[in-house]
Each structure stands twice: as C-alpha cells, then as structure tokens.
Amino acid sequence: MLMIVGGPARAESLFDPDLYRSLGTDRKAARIGDVLTIQVVETSSASSSADTSTGRKSSFDAEFRLSRRPTTSGGIDVDSDFDGGGKTQRSGKLLAQMSVGVVGVAPNGDLYVKGDQLLTVNDEQQKIQVKGRVRPQDISPGNVVLSTRLAEAEIVYIGEGELAGRQRPSWWARFLNWLGF
DSSP states (O other): OOOOOOOOOOOOOOOOOOOOOOTTTOOOOSTOEEEEEEEEEEEEEEEEEEEEEEEEEEEEEEOOOOSOOOEEEEEEEEEEEEEEEEEEEEEEEEEEEEEEEEEEEESSSSEEEEEEEEEEEETTTEEEEEEEEEOOOOOOTTSSSEEGGGGGEEEEEEEEEEHHHHSSSOOHHHHHEEEEE
C-alpha cells in the first residue's frame, strides 16, 4: 500500500496590480523609477539700464568789520556734481534632450522628476541638471514633456574647461573689483 501525504496546495497569481499596464494605453511614465524624456527648450533675455545725475552747490560767506582795521572777509564754496550710468544686457538659450527619472508621485498624480546629463566635448565638460513636477496630461504619447511644462522647474547648466575658464575674470581682477576699483 502506497500512501502520499502532502500539504495544502498554494497558488500564486501571475497578476501583480503594482506592475499592471493595459495593453491599450501608452507607455508613459507613471510610477517611481519610470523614465521620462525632457526636451529642454529655454530662452531668456534681460536688459537693465540706469542713469543717475546729481548736483549740489553750497556756499558760505563771512565778513568781519572792525573800526580800526580794514574789513576782513572769507568764504567757502563747495560744489559737487555726479553723472553716472550703466547698462546690463544678457541673453541665453539652452536646447537639450535628456532622460530623467520619476522620484516621487504627488497625491494628485503629478510626477516629481530629476535627472543629470554630463557631456564632454573637446575636453569641455557640460552638465545639465533638471528637476521639477510634471502633470501626467502634459506627457506626450511618446513619453516626452517640454521643459516649459515643468512646474517648480530647476534647470542648471554648468560648463567647465578651458573655454569656460577663459570667460571668467582673473583672480586679481576679481580682487580689485572686491576692493571697489
């Protein structure tokens, strides 16, 4: 006689609700760890000018008369003029495409994204950092969003190398500027 003793049968589902995606939907970023493409299209320009003109004139006169001596007199004149002006103009343009990761999901479904990209061209390092919040409806069917659609956007572009170093003032020029010269 053969007797087989076994425990209760266990079955696990192949369906995982956390990983479920309908076959009829686009493959858009929706959860922490998903990847999203950001098209960085930023232009900025600023202009500022100031003209200042001030003037001041003061005078002081005094005269003393004594009966036995001739008249003694004196005076002080103070004159001050200042003319100054300045103009600042700056513009910039940044075009890039990079992938970022979803680092958080807000209660309303918005995605918090963050990513870095490091490029080296001719020994010049260029680093782009992007961070912000994306609404799911702003993500295209191709899983791409424009940087202009990022809320709380932080876009940092840093260049390092010979060319970037040449555009920075020398240490002695920065020191003289610090002294006010």
